[in-house]
Amino acid sequence: MGKTINFYTMDNFEKHISTQLQNDELSFSPDTAIHNRLMYHMQLKSSQSTVRKNNILPTLSFHFATKLLAWKLGIAAILLFSFMGYKQFNQSTTIFHLSDTAQVVNTIDTTNFLVKDSVLIY
Amino acid sequence: MFKFKPPNIADFSDEKLVGAMINGNSKAFDELYSRYSDRMLYYFYRMLGNDRELAQDFLQDLFFKLIDQPQLFDLKRKFPTWIFSIAHNMCKNEYRSRNIRNIIERVENTDCFVQDETDPKEWPCQVEDIFNCLNEFDEMHRTAFLLKYREGLSIEEISAILELPKGTIKSRLFYTRKKIQKKLRVKETADSDFIN
Numbered sequence: 001m002g003k004t005i006n007f008y009t010m011d012n013f014e015k016h017i018s019t020q021l022q023n024d025e026l027s028f029s030p031d032t033a034i035h036n037r038l039m040y041h042m043q044l045k046s047s048q049s050t051v052r053k054n055n056i057l058p059t060l061s062f063h064f065a066t067k068l069l070a071w072k073l074g075i076a077a078i079l080l081f082s083f084m085g086y087k088q089f090n091q092s093t094t095i096f097h098l099s100d101t102a103q104v105v106n107t108i109d110t111t112n113f114l115v116k117d118s119v120l121i122y
Numbered sequence: 123m124f125k126f127k128p129p130n131i132a133d134f135s136d137e138k139l140v141g142a143m144i145n146g147n148s149k150a151f152d153e154l155y156s157r158y159s160d161r162m163l164y165y166f167y168r169m170l171g172n173d174r175e176l177a178q179d180f181l182q183d184l185f186f187k188l189i190d191q192p193q194l195f196d197l198k199r200k201f202p203t204w205i206f207s208i209a210h211n212m213c214k215n216e217y218r219s220r221n222i223r224n225i226i227e228r229v230e231n232t233d234c235f236v237q238d239e240t241d242p243k244e245w246p247c248q249v250e251d252i253f254n255c256l257n258e259f260d261e262m263h264r265t266a267f268l269l270k271y272r273e274g275l276s277i278e279e280i281s282a283i284l285e286l287p288k289g290t291i292k293s294r295l296f297y298t299r300k301k302i303q304k305k306l307r308v309k310e311t312a313d314s315d316f317i318n
Binding site for chain 2: 013014016017018020021022024026028029030031034035037038039041042043045046047048058
């Protein structure tokens with residue numbers, strides 16, 4: 001008939017039922033429709049969540065990754081040249097002295113450098 | 123080169139997954155569901171008189187509760203204790219509202235259990251016998267029994283789930299075991315008499 005188990009000792013019996021229950025499996029599994037409904041509900045809930053995922057690390061990762069390197073170099077070159085051009089037109093002021101004691105304050109402009117001999121020039 | 127590697131959610135502990143769920147991470151929920159859905163389905167199925175449909179409904183309700191109010195989970199506690207205490211309360215309410223003990227039908231061929239089908243002689247339908255005996259107990263005894271022998275939880279954990287002192291849990295387990303043992307012994311004797 002069945003496997004002989006000595007039920008008269010409690011330890012054996014305890015082990016036996018433990019094994020039996022742990023080996024027991026249902027002939028069906030959770031309905032997939034339930035899972036889908038729950039996931040939909042969770043996503044709705046998630047969209048209302050005030051806490052957003054941290055985007056800074058993936059963004060940094062994208063910037064430093066080798067993917068689309070040519071595009072990145074191109075964009076970097078454009079930015080660099082734009083910056084250099086900008087620097088060229090960025091006129092800084094300086095003060096220098098001329099021999100006739102007048103203090104001349106001028107902006108350095110290689111294309112339009114005018115010096116007058118006695119007046120303060122801006 | 124610097125490369126960001128997203129954390130593998132499968133490596134997270136249950137408690138950490140709940141924390142991620144509170145922050146609206148749906149993958150964390152998916153992982154929790156995959157870890158616990160089978161266990162909870164089994165629990166409900168056995169607690170609710172082997173009713174497959176009801177077990178599925180309860181499973182869905184349980185996880186809906188989890189989605190709606192994950193913040194109720196105390197991150198210092200163990201997740202299994204929490205989820206089983208919710209499941210236990212759901213069963214308790216069901217028992218109360220329907221007085222289920224009186225309406226459980228002990229259908230002989232309820233969904234059969236997948237045993238070792240290669241050699242059925244080695245595995246007589248003992249589980250069925252155990253649950254037939256177990257159906258005679260109230261939900262506290264049944265829960266304690268399932269949590270101890272199916273889930274392998276400790277007395278402390280069961281005590282936290284059922285909100286009962288450890289001594290009470292121990293005595294209930296002992297009483298349940300003793301009674302099942304007695305019933306199975308009687309059955310065994312009857313079987314051997316039948317063979318002879």
